[in-house]
Amino acid sequence: MGKTFFDKVWDEHVITDFGDGTALLQVDRLLLHDVTGSVVMRELGAGGHAPAAPSQVFGVIDHLLVTQPQAAPRTGWTPVAAQMIGEARQLAQGLGIRMIDVQDPRQGITHVIAPELGLALPGLTIVCGDSHTCTLGGIGAIGWGIGTSEGAHVMATQALVESKPKRMRVRFEGQLPPAVSAKDLILHLIGRIGAGGGAGYAIEFAGGAVRALDVEARLTLCNMAVECSAKYGFVAPDDQVFEFLRGRELAPAGDAWDRAVAHWRSLASDADAVFDRELAIDVAALEPQVTWGTSPQHVAGVAGRIPALEAMDDAAFAERALAYQQLQPGTRLADVRIDVAYIGTCTNARISDLRLAAAFLRGRKVAPHVTAICIPGSAAVKRQAEAEGLDQVFQAAGFEWHEPGCGMCGSGRGRLEDVRAISTSNRNFENRQGRRTRTHLASPLTVAASAVAGHIADVRTMGAP
Amino acid sequence: MESLQQVTAIAAPLMRANVDTDQIIPTRFLARPTEEGLGEGLFAEWAAEPQFLLNQSPWDRAGILLAGANFGCGSSREAAPRALRQRGFRAVLAPSFGDIFFNNCFRNGIVPVRLPQPVVEALAREMRARRSDGTCTLRVDLARCRVEVPATGQAHAFEVPPRLHRMLLEGLDEIALTLAQAAAMQSFRAADRQRRPWAYL
Secondary structure (H helix, E strand, O other), X not given: OEOOHHHHHHHOXXXXXXXXXXXXXXXXXXXXXXXXXXXXXXXXXXXXXXXXXXXXXXXXXXXXXXXXXXXXXXXXXXXXXXXXXXXXXXXXXXXXXXXXXXXXXXXXXXXXXXXXXOOOOOOOEEEEOOHHHXXXXXXXXXXXXXXXXXXHHHHHHOEEEEEOOEEEEEEEEOXXXXXXXXXXXXXXXXXXXXXXXXXXXXXXXXXXXXXXXXXXXXXXXXXXXXXXXXXXXXXXXXXXXXXXXXXXXOOOOOHHHHHHHHHHHOOOOOOOEOOOEEEEEEOOOOOOXXXXXXXXXXXXXXXXXXXXXXXXXXXXXXXXXXXHHOOOOOOEHHHOEOOEEEEOOOOOOOHHHHHHHHHHHOOOOOOOOOEEEEOOOEHHHHXXXXXXXXXXXXXXXXXXXXXXXXXXXXXXXXXXXXXXXXXXXXXXXXXXXXXXXXXXXXXXXXXXXXHHHOEOOOXXXXXXX | OOOOOEEEXXXXXXXXXXXXXXXXXXXXXOOXXXXXXXXXXXXXXXXXXXXXXXXXXXXHHOOEEEEOOOEOEOOOOOHHHHHHHXXXXXXXXXXXXXXXXXXXXXXXXXXXXXXXXXXXXXXXHHHHHOOOOOOOEEEEEOOOOEEEOOOOOOEEEOOOOHHHXXXXXXXXXXXXXXXXXXXXXXXXXXXXXXXXXXXXX
8 A cells, every 4th residue: 555745754754653653753853933932942941951953953033023114123022022032042042053033134934934944845844832833834844833842852852752643635626716826725625624624634735726836825725734723734745846945045955955856756645545534625616715703614705705604513603703703694705894904924924925915906005994014924035025126015005014023913912902804814713813803814815905995805806917 | 740640620611612722821921931820811811701601600610621622723832731730720621622732731731531522512511500519520530531420420431642641640751751762763863864864954
C-alpha cells in the first residue's frame, strides 16, 4: 500500500515509535513569538534546561507590536506588551536564539516571514505556540501549533511526543471563477465539514484547483485548516514551491539545493495511498464567501442570505451567534452595513493579497462611515508594495497604511469596540477583534469591495478588475 | 508535573458548542509577566454577565466542566487550561475537543474526557436536576477511566491516549523522560544529518 505525503514526512522524523499511536518526533524548527515564545523561554529556564539546538530556534516579534505608522521606535501597544517584547529579546539573547527583531528588515508576522526567509522548507516539521503554524503547509512543510509546555519540551530536546493523526484528503477540482480565491475555498470547506470537522486529522489539500493556486494562495488555504480543528493542513510541494524558495536566505544552495529538491519531490502522496477520509469539492460554481456568525463554519455565498435556523445542524449555536452578531436569519448579506474594513494578518497580508485589493481600490473611495486599515504581513511585503505604489493606492482610497505586524486580529487594540468589521483574518469568535466587535471573514477582494460599498458587497457586481 | 488520580466535584453544565480558547481566556489576559492570575481571565467576557452559569451557586464551586462539542477549538494558548486549573477545574467532559487544547490539558493537571454527545447531555440534565439538593457532583476516576455519578452509581467508561494517561496519573516530567532517550536522539540525528542536511542550521 502506498503512503501519503504526511506518512512519509512523519516516518522520516520518528526517533522512537512508542507503539501506542505516539512517537518521539524530530522537530526541525521551533518558532517563538512575543506572546507564547516568552512563556516557553521562561519555563525552559525555570525547569533548569538549556536549548538542545539553539540554531534551529527563531524568535519573532509580531503579536504585540504597535502598527500605527507614527510610532517610532516601534514597541508594544501597551506598557505590558512593551515589557513582554523586552523580555522576549532578553531571554532569546541569553539562550543564544536568533531573534528577528522590530528593526530587522526581515521582520513580520511569523507565518509570513518563515516562507520568505526559507526558514520553512518542504518536508520540515515546524512548531510554534501558535495554532496558525499550519500555514506553512502551503510550501509543503508540516507545521502545527503547540502549547507552551510542549514548546519548552521542544526547546530542551528538539523533539516532541506527538499522537499520529488520521489523514484526510480534500480535493478541490475545476477552475476557480473570477474573484474567487483560496480564502473562499477554505471558508467553503469549513462551512461544509463544520468547525470541528477536521479534529484528529491532518488534511492534505489536492486537486486541480489547488495545483493552480500560487504559493501565497496555498499559504492562505492552509492557514485556516485549524479553523475546522485540523492541527495540520498542507499541499504537497511542486515546482512552483521550489521556484518560490530558490535563493531564499535559509534555503540550501548549490548541490545541496538539488539534493533537497530531489528529496522533496519524493514526498508526494503515492497514487495508491489510502486516506482515512476523502472529500471532493467542485469549485467551478463557487461564490465569494463571507461569514455571518461567530464561527468560521457560519459561512455563506456573498450573494446569499443568512440561513434559516431550522436549516442548520446546530441551531442553538447559530441562534446564539446571531444574537451576538445582532443579525436575523434570512437577512441578505449585502444588506449588512459595516463600520470597519481590515486587510491584514497571517491569512491574507502577502503581496498578492495587497495587489488584488489595490487593483480594485484604484480610483475608488472607501465609504465615508467606514474605517479601513491595511497592515502588510511583513517588512518585505511592505517594501514591495511601496515599490509598486500600492501604499499610494490604499491611502488615496481612504485606507490607513500601517507597519507590519499581527495588528487587530487578536484584539481591538483599543480601537475596535462594539463595531462591525469585515476582515481578511481567520477568526470571527465573540470578542476576538475587540469587545462586542462583530467580525465577518472574507477575502481581500471582498473586504476591499465592502469598504467601498459601506456594506458587505459582492465584488462581481462592482466591475471588479 | 501535577498528577491526577481522581476528582469528585460539582460538575457545571456549560453546554455550548465550539467554545473556543478566546472565550476560555480572552487575548488581553495573555500578555503578562507571570502565569499566575490567569484564573481571573476565565470566561472573562461571559463572566461579566451576572446570569452566566459559573457566577451562580453551586456552579461557582465546580471542579468539573461539562461542555458541548469541539471544546477548546481555536488558538493554541496554554493559558486556557491554566485558567481552568487555577479556578479549580480538574476535568472537562465533552463530545470532542480542539486537538491542541486536548494535549495542553494533560500538562496542567486536567483530564479532558471524551464521551458520546448523548452521554454528556444526559449528565448535564442530571446535574441540573440535582442542583437544588447539592448532589450535582461527578467523580472522574482517571486510574480506571470511568466517570461516575455518585448519587446513582451509574458509570461511563472513557479512553485516554495511554502515554498521556500515564503522564497525568503519575505526574511524570515529560522533558526528563525524553532526555532519557538521548542515545536514540543522537543516533537518529547522526543519520538524519546525512539524509536531510538542509534541515540542520
